[in-house]
Amino acid sequence: MCFEELKRRLLEGIDLKQGRLYLAKVSQGRFLEEENYTIHLNGKRLLFAKVFYGRKPYYKEWVELFNIEEGFFGTEAEDLLLELFSRCFRRLFVEYYNDPQTTKELKSGIPPQETRLGKRLKSLGYTYFRDWYYPEGWMEGGYKLQAERL
Secondary structure, eight states: OOHHHHHHHHHHOEEETTEEEEEEEEEEOSSTTEEEEEEEETTEEEEEEEEEOOBTTTBOOEEEEESOOGGGTTSHHHHHHHHHHHHHOSEEEEEOTTOHHHHHHHHTTOOGGGSHHHHHHHHTTOOEEEEESSOSSSSSOSOEEEEEOO
8 A cells, every 4th residue: 555545545534443534635735746634533633744755766755744633642543644654654754742751751861762652653664763852944843753764
């Protein structure tokens, strides 16, 4: 399963114990290879995803999950979305400031890959981690964990 299959599955929606998870809106990003996803759970916005499909051979694909509602972290919806996105994207960014456990662990000096979120991403095959606690520039957004499969 990759890009088109991922999008199709999210557009169709997925029933979870928490309710129905689905892709509510897709809009064009800044580049031809980029789209913006708005993902809902039970009719309410859960998060946004900036999806870059890559520009071969120069740029690899990546996805960033941001403006994530607090109720997302540590849930079935989190597990499912991370798993689905990890199938297609070797580089993943997840904003964590609404994840109290990961935030606390990082502030106490625990390495990114050993935090709650880092361990979950590690279990999906990611091997390189970076904590973007101080994003560079003005378009990078908030605190996020970067995970990559090299």
